[in-house]
Amino acid sequence: MDREETAPAALYRQWRPQTFAEVVGQEHVTRTLRNALLKNRVAHALLFAGPRGTGKTSTARILAKALNCVHGPTAGPCNACHHCRAITAGTALDVLELDAASRRGIDEMRELRERVKLAPVAAPYKVYIIDEAHMLTTEAANALLKTLEEPPPRVVFILATTEPRKVPVTILSRCQRFDFHRLQPAEIRSHLQQVLEKVEGRATPAAIDLISQAAEGSMRDALGILDQVLSLGDGDADEDTVADLLGKVRLGALTKMVELLRHQDAAGALRLVLEMDRIGKDPGLFVRDLLALLREDLLQTVDQGKTVPCYLMCCLEEFSRALEETKGAVIRTLPLELAIVRALRRSAPAETQPVESTVGDNEGGTSLQQVKTAWVDILKAVKSSRPVTFGYLSRARPVAVSGRCLKVSLPDAASRGVLAQQEHSTVVEQALSKFFGDRWKLEVGS
Ligand SMILES: [Zn+2]
Numbered sequence: 011m012d013r014e015e016t017a018p019a020a021l022y023r024q025w026r027p028q029t030f031a032e033v034v035g036q037e038h039v040t041r042t043l044r045n046a047l048l049k050n051r052v053a054h055a056l057l058f059a060g061p062r063g064t065g066k067t068s069t070a071r072i073l074a075k076a077l078n079c080v081h082g083p084t085a086g087p088c089n090a091c092h093h094c095r096a097i098t099a100g101t102a103l104d105v106l107e108l109d110a111a112s113r114r115g116i117d118e119m120r121e122l123r124e125r126v127k128l129a130p131v132a133a134p135y136k137v138y139i140i141d142e143a144h145m146l147t148t149e150a151a152n153a154l155l156k157t158l159e160e161p162p163p164r165v166v167f168i169l170a171t172t173e174p175r176k177v178p179v180t181i182l183s184r185c186q187r188f189d190f191h192r193l194q195p196a197e198i199r200s201h202l203q204q205v206l207e208k209v210e211g212r213a214t215p216a217a218i219d220l221i222s223q224a225a226e227g228s229m230r231d232a233l234g235i236l237d238q239v240l241s242l243g244d245g246d247a248d249e250d251t252v253a254d255l256l257g258k259v260r261l262g263a264l265t266k267m268v269e270l271l272r273h274q275d276a277a278g279a280l281r282l283v284l285e286m287d288r289i290g291k292d293p294g295l296f297v298r299d300l301l302a303l304l305r306e307d308l309l310q311t312v313d314q315g316k317t318v319p320c321y322l323m324c325c326l327e328e329f330s331r332a333l334e335e336t337k338g339a340v341i342r343t344l345p346l347e348l349a350i351v352r353a354l355r356r357s358a359p360a361e362t363q364p365v366e367s368t369v370g371d372n373e374g375g376t377s378l379q380q381v382k383t384a385w386v387d388i389l390k391a392v393k394s395s396r397p398v399t400f401g402y403l404s405r406a407r408p409v410a411v412s413g414r415c416l417k418v419s420l421p422d423a424a425s426r427g428v429l430a431q432q433e434h435s436t437v438v439e440q441a442l443s444k445f446f447g448d449r450w451k452l453e454v455g456s
Pocket of ligand 1: 079088091092
C-alpha cells in the first residue's frame, strides 16, 4: 500500500473514499467485499495487490469500518458512529496499520503473535492492515504465518502490496486475493472533476486530460499533480501550466540519469531507478524518454563533428533492448537495471576487453554499431555463400570491433570451435570485406 511520505498529496488524503461506492475503478473488488459482508463471510486474511495510488489502503479502511460499524457487519458503513469515526480519524484501538518496511512495523510484527490472542478492545473486530507486505522480514513473515495457520476469532488481516510476487507463497496461499487495477484516464478525469467542484478549484478540460494521462493509472499521482497545479494557481489551471510542471519533474529525473551514466555511476543510476519506481513512474515510459534524450545527445555530438562517447553508444544499444524487454518483464524495473549495468560495464574505461573502447572512436574505420546495423545483411551474405557457416554465425553476436577485427560472442563452446575454423571464418571475413572494404579478421569468443 501507499506510504504517505512518498507522495504527500493533501487532496488525496482529504478526498479519500469513505464508502465502497466511492472507490474509483475497483468495482470487481468492492462488489466481492460487499457480498462477503452481506453474507457475513469475510475471510480472515485478505491480500490487496496492485499499483500505487489505486485505493488499496482506502478500501482496507472501509472494510474495517464495514466490520466494526455499530450497524455492522454491513456493506454500507454509516461513517457516523463512534467506531466509523475513530477509524476515519485513525484513532481506533482495534484497527492497526503496520508498515512492514519500517523499523516499528517489524517490531510490531514480532509482538503480533502475542497481541493477536487478545480480544478486540472496543470494537467487534480487530483489523490488522499490513502495508508493503512484500517487505516483511523472514521473522515477521513466520510470525504472521503462524497466526494465519490458526486464526483467532474476530481478527481480520489485510495485507497490501504493490509486489505480490515477493510475498511468500505460504502466506499468499492463506489469503483471499484481490487485484486492484491501474485506473483508466476516464476514471481519473471524472474523479478530478468531482474533487475540483468540491474544492472550488478551476482547471481547463485540456489540463484535466493531461493530468489524467500523466498519472499513469494512479489516482494518488493525479491528485498530487492537481494539488501542485492548483497551488501555483491564479485563475484556471491550464494545459501549459500542467505541461510545464510535468516536464520539469520528468526532465529532472532524466537529465539526472544521463549525468549519472556519463560519470559511470552505476550505483547512483540504480538508486534513481528505485526512486522512480517508488513514486510510481512507469519504467517503460522512463526508458522511452531516456532513449529520446540520449538520441538527442548522439545527434548533437555527430552534428558537432565530435567523437561519440562510448557510454552513449552502449546506453543507446542497451536501452533499446530494455525497452522491448520491459513490456513482458516480471519485475518491471529489471530490464532497465540490467541495461544500466551492462552499458556501464561495456563502456568502463579500464575494461577487461580493451577492444570495446574503440567503439565509436575508430577513426575513419568501422564501428561496432555499423557492423551491428549491417549484421542482418552480413548474415544473408554468409548464408548465400555457405549455409553451414551461416548456421553457426547466426547464433553469434558481434561484441567488439578493433581496427579490421570483428569479435563475436558465441556462448556454446562446440559451435565456437567450428566457427573459428578457417573454412568458416574466411567466409565471414569475406562478407565483412564486401561490406566495409579492406581485409577483415574474425575473432570468436565466449
Ligand atoms: Zn458506523
